[in-house]
Every structure is written in C-alpha cells, then in structure tokens.
Amino acid sequence: MTILEATGVSKYFGGLKAVENVDLTARPGEIVSIIGPNGAGKTTFFNCLTGIYPLTHGRIRFKDRDIANHKPHVITRHGIARTFQNVRLFGEMTALENVMVGAYCRTRAGILHTLVRTPFSRREDGGTAARALELLQFVGLAGHADSWARNLPYGYQRRLEIARALATQPELLLLDEPAAGMNPQEVGAVTELIGRIRDRGITVILIEHHMKVVTGISDRIAVLDYGEKIAEGTPKEVCCNPKVIQAYLGKTYEDAPAT
C-alpha cells in the first residue's frame, strides 16, 4: 500500500533538467528522506509535488488520486503540506495567526458568516484558535503565541513553519531541510519532533543534509544527483553505495581530498 506514488517526474527549466525521471513512493507512516548535493533538484521535486511548478512529464498519485498539475491549494486540501527551505512565514502576523492560517482549508465559515460574526463563525474560529495553540505546544512554542513571526529566532521560525503545515491536517508532510542552520542541540530537538509527527500517523518526506538526522529516523533514503535518482534504499544500503559516495565526494573516491 502506498500513499504517494510519483512516477517519471521531470521538470525542465528551458534546457536545464532540474528533475529528470524521478520515481518515489511513500507508504503510510513512513519517513522517507531525500538527500543529494546542492542543486540536485530536491526542492524542485517538492515544488512539483505541491503544484507550485507544473510538471514537464510524469504522474503523481496521492491516495489513489491523480494530483499532478493540480493547484497548490487543492493539493493541500487533499492532504499534502510542506515547509520551505528558506523559511516563508507570514511575517506581519503573530505565531498563533500563522498557524490559524493553515486551518483555512479545514474551516468553512463563508463571507456572510464572517462579516457579521455569527455564532457559527465565532465557534469555528474559537476551535481554530484552540487547535492552533495545541499545535504550538506540540512544536514547543507554547509561550510564543503572541510574538510576531518575524521577530522569532530562526530555530523557532522553522518549528513554527512545521506547526503551520500541521494545521492543514495533512496525511503527508514534506519538510525541506528543517534542520538547516541549526546547532547540534536544536538538530536533536527537530529530529525528535519529526519522530513525534510520524507517531501521529503522518507520513513524512524529508530533505536533509544532516546525515545524523537522516540515518537516525529514515525508513528509506532516496539520493538525487543532477536531477536523477541515483540510489534508493535503507540508510545502510545508501551509505555504502559507491555511486552515492561519488556524487558527494567528487569524481572518484580516490580523488577526494583527505579529511
């Protein structure tokens, strides 16, 4: 059983093949990691999955539904949420409001309800706020609900972004380098957080450079290089794969500078 099944996904920017014929599947409750050198096309692959870029070729099935080239907000409603490599919060909103935005696609109060603030919209909004606070607690930002997103420290912003994504009630969460730029302690906290997200029954696809995070929690790892998937398997298999070592360390293993 698979929850996500991407087959032959390709994305070209003019002559540049940013993603070329990539297959990837994820089973429910799994943590799948995507690794690869900078510019390998990992972020572009996420953008294809979430509908931000139209595909050049390929098929994407999510929960047995074809979602390739759907609008981003439709895909989110189907149950795929994401974070961004370069944090993209709504800076002029508080942390709590940021998370509440994520609940938009799971709430229904229309314009007439909200204009006069009917009991229905008030109740719904109260529920949204309560759930958002709960999520802030879940990612460890309970005390920062009223802080401006843009004033939060970088590490908190990354976690706030995860809370915002969780507010869309996803079944599949795409995390784009959630531990980038963090100190070892914060990296540990994020790793633990990802584990707890999986424990909630949410499938996770993770782009990450910190090998400690990747090998620690991934069920499977896929390796991209120059847009193509060059390897896939358990952490152990991938780490010993000569192709992977070559992609990371240069032309051949022997040429690599001694470290």
Add this chain to the structure above:
Amino acid sequence: MKRFRPLLWLLWCLIIAAPLVFVGLEYEWGKGLWNATLRTDRLRFLVSDIPAWVGGHWLDVIGVLVFLGAVVGFLKLWQLTAWVQWRGEVETRTRGRVRQAGAMIVVILILTLSCRHLADTQIEWGVMVCTYILLALGLNLIVGMTGLLVLGYAGFVAVGAYTFAVLHQQFGLSLWLAFLPAALVGGLTGFLLGLPSLRLRGDYLAIVTLGFGETVRFLIKNLVGEQSIIISRPARVPSLMSENAAWRWLFPDGLTRLKTELWVAVALVVLSIWLIRNLTHSRIGRAWIAIREDETAAAAMGIPTVRLKLLAFTLSAIWAAVGGVFFVAHNTSANPEMFGFGESVLILSMVVLGGMGSGPGPIVGAIVLYLLPEVLRERFPVLISYRPMIVGGLMVAMMIFRPQGLVGSLRRKIELKEEQP
C-alpha cells in the same frame, strides 16, 4: 537606505527652510548670499499672525481639537477592544463588549454635542470626512490587507454614484433604496474586472485598474452625458424638523438635513468599522493578510489565492459604491469629473498615510488629508492649490521615514505590551 539618511534629512531641512528663505531674505541674483538682508519684519508674520488667526477662528480651532481628541479617544477605545489578542476566551470577549459599548456612547455623545454647537461648515466637514473614511476603509481592504495596488478606486465610486443617479433620474429612486442596487452593481463591476486582471501581479494590476478608473469616467460621459444629474430633495437624506415626532424626544431642536447626514455618515462609518473588524479577525481576513505577506506560501497552505483576491476586490468595490451613493446624495448632484484619477490618488494617499493594513490607519489618513486642508483653507488658500504637491511630498516622506504609516505600528506595540504579563 540608511547611508542616505543624513542626506535626506538635509534635503528635508532645505525644503522646509526654502519658504523662510524666500520670504525672509531679500536677495538679488548674482550678488551672493552674504549680501542678502534679513527682513525680520517680513518674518514676523509667521509668528505674530498665529494668535490673531487663532483668535479669529477659535471656534474652528476648538472644534478641530475636540474632533481630533474625540477621534483619538475613539481609537484608543477601539484599539483596546479590537486589538486584544485572539484567545477565544469568554472573559476577554465580554470585556470587549463593554468597551465597545463605551466607544459607542462616546461617539453618540460627541455627535449630539457637535450637532448642538457646531456651525454648518464644520458639520459639512464632518460629513465629508466620514465619506472619505468610508471610502478609505474600503480601499484598505484591497490595498492594505490583501496587498494589491489599485489605482482606479474612484471608478468604483463612480459606478455606485451613477447607479444611484441614473436610477433616481429614471425611476425617482431615493437614497435608501439605491444602496442595495448600487452595491450590487459595484460588486459585480469589481468581480468582472477582477476576474481577468487578478491573475496579474503588482504593477500590472495597478495599470489595469488605472485604466479602468479612466474608462469608467469616459463611459459615463458618453453613455449618460457630461451634464450633472441633480438629485432632488426627497431622494436625499431628510431633515428631521417637523414637530411632535417621536425623535423629538431625542433631538428636541430637530435636525437639519446636514445634521441628519452627519448621523447617517457616522452610522455608515461605524457599521463599516464593525464589519471590517469582523473580517480582519476571521479566517478570510487572515487569508488576505497571508496573501499579502507571501502569496506562494499562502497557496501552499491551502488558500485559494485567486478566489480570495477576487473577494477582496468585490467587497472593496461594494464599499466604494456605497460611499459613492452617499457622496452624491450629500453633494446633491453627480458629475463624471468628480471621479477622476486625482480622487483615486487622494483616497490611496489616505490609506498609505494612515497605515496600510492597519485598522484605524485609513481613518486617521482621511482625517489628516481632508480635514486639515479644509480647516486651513480660509487662512491659507495656498494650501488648497498646492494640495497635490503637499500630499505628494508627504507620501515620499512617508515612504522613506515611516513606511508603515502614521498608526501602522499600533498593532505591534499593543501586542508587545501584552506579551509581558
């Protein structure tokens, strides 16, 4: 930007000092500045005239001060009610209710007092300020909250105004009955214009709406005619002067037409504030702000961006149309030239000056940009003729020194205060 700051300050000082230099220095070209004579007698008028002016216009001055004071007081109250952080707690909400009631009582008191004591010119200002506040609030929905630059807002105002004017001309429709059809037509226009153009981003949208504003004016000229349409007496806001009516209990002296208009205008503004406040604190308002902050991220969080932008556009056009109806009824006639590009720019300036996206910002902007020039008009007619230049300079200065607007940071300050328990 920081590097240029001293330079800008210098430039600013020069601009401010220039009139002083021109008035107070007798200087002949080519003779060198050191040969100029300082004419203190000429400079004195700047200082000595102020008491005389205040003496002659003390009623104006007091009236304006009271009005500004009332506005500030109202904003203070409103700020306490509206910007209390969202918690969904019953206690906060009841306290908010009490404060809202307090704010309403203050408004009603001020209105009653001003109807008693203010001269017609001042009430006229009040009505016009309220009209501009109404329009600025509507424009703020799209420009401030959703972050889309609209340069042809007067076009929507014209649509509403002329829906009323034409319906009045043809069927004798009165103001009260015209609000609904005008809002419908205005909203439909906004919707239809937004449908193709909201796929454009930034400057392109601004240009499309600019074109729209001008197109509407010419359409009206060609379809309806260049002459003014007069709104006859019974179709306007009535005066409440007859004896023995129920409202005599409330207004023992009765209300002239103008005074009734002030009440209606204030009611419209209060209603708008309430509706917009509700929107700001709803899922839809949050979605708008999210689109303004980062459209791609908003879409990735499940927000149908095009649909929500369309909604903001439509609502904003409805506000404009309602404002247009009221404006025409107050003005007693409609003419295409009243809805030119200049008017769009003036309303936009109010939004920018007060603070884009902030709740009370447009209100403050409308008061500053409409009331101050009007009050100073008699004494300094120059101000009116130079208004576009002054407003332009003000806008440049705002962009440089205070891009968030006069009250733009209100929200942040309060929340920071609340953060420390």
